[in-house]
Amino acid sequence: MTQKDQIDSQGFAIINNVYNENEINTLISLIDDTTQNNPENRTFRKSQDLFAIRxxxxxxxxxxxxxxxQKLLDIIxxxxxxxxxxxxxxxxxxPEKSNWFVAYHQxxxxxVNKKIEVENFENWTVKQNQFAVQPxxxxxxxxxTIRIHIDKTTKDNGALKVINNSHSKGILRIEKLDFGKEKxxxxxxxxxxxxxxxxxxxHASNKTTxxxxxxxxxxxxSKQELPEGLEWSEKMVLQN
Incomplete structure (x- = not known):
């Protein structure tokens, strides 16, 4: 089964050895420099269980x-x-002692850049002056989505758990999944x-143990344009 076949049929794929040690160390250094020099940045979220940069x-x-x-560009x-x-x-x-966990969800x-009434766009929210909507x-x-792992991730430090092929069921309430029959x-x-x-x-994530x-x-x-004046608020075109 190819990676594409697995993504289509199971909804996910894992590919190791995309980045070497030098590339990972460079990413860590760039992140550390920014977070140490801008501790009050509004896009940073910090607690004892999680640090995040939106x-x-x-x-x-x-x-x-x-x-x-080049490896990632070729994979995409x-x-x-x-x-x-x-x-x-x-x-x-x-962090190492995090009790942060995330329940199963899609x-x-x-x-998006603004809130306007568009058919079939619903459940609007706003956080840190950024609009989010369910399309x-x-x-x-x-x-x-691509998740780049800077550290080794195992079941003991919060690796994602997924329900295979659940992406094929459309938008679904979690109660509709029969976990006894799912992988x-x-x-x-x-x-x-x-x-x-x-x-x-x-997908979900457990606490770190x-x-x-x-x-x-x-x-x-994405490669889709949004309708009726809506724009992706964080859009950035990839440079090959």
Whole structure:
């Protein structure tokens, strides 16, 4: 089964050895420099269980040449084709003693530039002056997410759990899933590896139990234009 076949049929794929040690160390250095020099930045979220940077590609654009190395560009082109752009990015740092966990859910919202009434765009929210909305399922079905693992991620430090093929069921309430009949996979990823997933794939994350840090760069992609004056608020076109 090819990576593309696995993404289409299961909703996710794990690919290790996308980044070498030097590339990972460079990313860590660039992130650390920014966070230490701008501790009060409004896009930073900090607690004892989680540190996060929203709009990561805008906040630390210096990382982009290292994130989009030739290996990643080839993976995107082989599995999805061309003309994709970034629509959202978040950096997650789950500390060694984190009790942070996330229950099973689908990623149902996108970030847009303003709130306007558009058919089938619903459940509007606003956070830190950024609008989010749930678009029609067709938009979500054609998008994808890449999670870049800066640390080794295992079941003991919060690796994602997914319900295989759940992305094929459309937008669904979790109660509608019969867990007795579904296959669950724990997505362990090596340092320097990536996980690709579809937004409608049900996924969750457990608490950390092994005192090992987990840092991930989460990037969402689309190639679809939005209707009636809506724009992706974090859109960035990839430079090949």
């Amino acid at each position: 709009q990561f590609h805008n906040e630390i654009p210096e990382t982009l040449p290292f994130i989009f190395n 082109k082989t599995n999805f084709g061309e003309n994709y752009f970034i629509t959202k990015s978040i950096y997650f740092d789950k 990623d149902l919202t996108i970030s 029609p399922a067709a938009i979500l079905e054609n998008n994808f 669950e996979t724990i997505c362990e990823v090596q340092k320097g590896g990536i996980m690709i997933m579809k937004p409608l794939l049900f 092994n005192n090992e840090r987990r840092r991930v760069i989460h990037i969402e992609f």
